[in-house]
Amino acid sequence: MSQLAGLPLIDEFRDGVLARKLAADIAREARSDREYHFMEFCGGHTHALCRYGLMELLPRHVRMVHGPGCPVCVLPMGRLQQAIDLAMKPNVILCAYGDLMRVPGKDRQSLLSAKARGAAVKLVLGSGEALRIARENPTKEVVFFAIGFETTTPTTAVALRAARDGGMTNFSVLCNHVLTPSALSAILASDQVKVDGVVGPGHVSTIIGSAPYERFGTEHHLPIVIAGFEPIDLLASILMLVRQVNEGRHEVENQFTRAVNREGNVLAQKLVDETLMLRDSFEWRGLGAIAASALKVRPAFAAWDAEVKFSLEDQVVKDHPACACGDILRGVKRPTDCKIFATACTPDHPMGACMVSPEGSCSAYFLYGRGRQSAPQERAS
Amino acid sequence: MCLGIPARIVELRDGGMAVAEVGTVRQRVSLALLEGVQVGDFVIVHVGYALTRLDAHEAARTLEVLRAAS
Numbered sequence A: 001m002s003q004l005a006g007l008p009l010i011d012e013f014r015d016g017v018l019a020r021k022l023a024a025d026i027a028r029e030a031r032s033d034r035e036y037h038f039m040e041f042c043g044g045h046t047h048a049l050c051r052y053g054l055m056e057l058l059p060r061h062v063r064m065v066h067g068p069g070c071p072v073c074v075l076p077m078g079r080l081q082q083a084i085d086l087a088m089k090p091n092v093i094l095c096a097y098g099d100l101m102r103v104p105g106k107d108r109q110s111l112l113s114a115k116a117r118g119a120a121v122k123l124v125l126g127s128g129e130a131l132r133i134a135r136e137n138p139t140k141e142v143v144f145f146a147i148g149f150e151t152t153t154p155t156t157a158v159a160l161r162a163a164r165d166g167g168m169t170n171f172s173v174l175c176n177h178v179l180t181p182s183a184l185s186a187i188l189a190s191d192q193v194k195v196d197g198v199v200g201p202g203h204v205s206t207i208i209g210s211a212p213y214e215r216f217g218t219e220h221h222l223p224i225v226i227a228g229f230e231p232i233d234l235l236a237s238i239l240m241l242v243r244q245v246n247e248g249r250h251e252v253e254n255q256f257t258r259a260v261n262r263e264g265n266v267l268a269q270k271l272v273d274e275t276l277m278l279r280d281s282f283e284w285r286g287l288g289a290i291a292a293s294a295l296k297v298r299p300a301f302a303a304w305d306a307e308v309k310f311s312l313e314d315q316v317v318k319d320h321p322a323c324a325c326g327d328i329l330r331g332v333k334r335p336t337d338c339k340i341f342a343t344a345c346t347p348d349h350p351m352g353a354c355m356v357s358p359e360g361s362c363s364a365y366f367l368y369g370r371g372r373q374s375a376p377q378e379r380a381s
Numbered sequence B: 001m002c003l004g005i006p007a008r009i010v011e012l013r014d015g016g017m018a019v020a021e022v023g024t025v026r027q028r029v030s031l032a033l034l035e036g037v038q039v040g041d042f043v044i045v046h047v048g049y050a051l052t053r054l055d056a057h058e059a060a061r062t063l064e065v066l067r068a069a070s
């Protein structure tokens, strides 16, 4: 019995009988004279696909392409290095999400290794904890290393507002928030991967709503289905995509109606807009520089902007030459295509972010044993 | 990081905070991003914040439609 038993919003969406029925529907409706390439944008979806063995339930000609929706994975090493450098300053406490601690940066340094060398690095569960640490340490400069897609951004906005309202002078944010639709555009524009439809990110969409994806239907003729994170959600969404392709439709459909609507969370959007603004351009690991794809702190909140406070410069740090994270994030390669997957690179000794992050594709393949067997998609090719 | 967890609000606290229950685990969550939350509501919790309500009625409807369709 799962720990979450009794929650109708979880257990029933893991129903094996319904899952097999949906898989049978997909197998019946997917035409055998063509292939279907669907990208799941979000790393949470990649993990659910691997964890529940859902790709094994799909017919061979329905292939999943893993997208770049892992916030830790797309963070370029130069930005990570800024945080490591800040953490090494004697008066700074750097607060970071746990997922970031072991990500290898320049010369395989990490926040964790910086901590071992005496840097004050604190693992936090969220921005609220970083604020508390700042209040408890008035003589220290507390920097919150803010990363994430639209799901996480509003929680940074709340902290910026709280810092201003509380007149805090020892708290600042190193802002690395990135935008889902911009990354999707960049991947579609690159022509490196073939995508017939997109499983849209469910949690991001609780905040931004389904409306921002509508242009992909009109401009790129791309079907999108916004999906929840349980096995039934994913299979139902893949079936909806198969049907859109078969019928020549390219719409934004919402499978995750229990959490997502067209408008999103307007209160959260307002908070983000009040505190943060678009950057002209931002460097993504794997995807390169993308115009209007990330947010920075607004000048009105400059007193809480770590980039301003510490006069930070952009840094360029190259990825480990053997690491294929970049290609994996673009959907061009799969984790098992990387030469050092599960050999020189494991969760205990990660060479790239995709192996560290709980949402990274390499970690999903490693954890759920996909490295030891070839995926059905690959067998078919 | 982008992961959110479905949870049920079991207690409202001062300062825009609440206690949410995920299975048997209880967690303090901020309600700064969601107005009008009541005890008993289902929400998605992410990095310590309730992001959105989960509509139990809509969930039941989704399942019903999937089970009915052949």
Ligand code: SF4
Binding pocket: A322, A323, A324, A325, A328, A335, A338, A339, A340, A341, A342, A345, A346, A350, A351, A352, A353, A354, A355, A356, A362
């Ligand atoms: S297996 Fe490791 S080195 Fe290879 S792409 Fe994944 S994270 Fe990078």
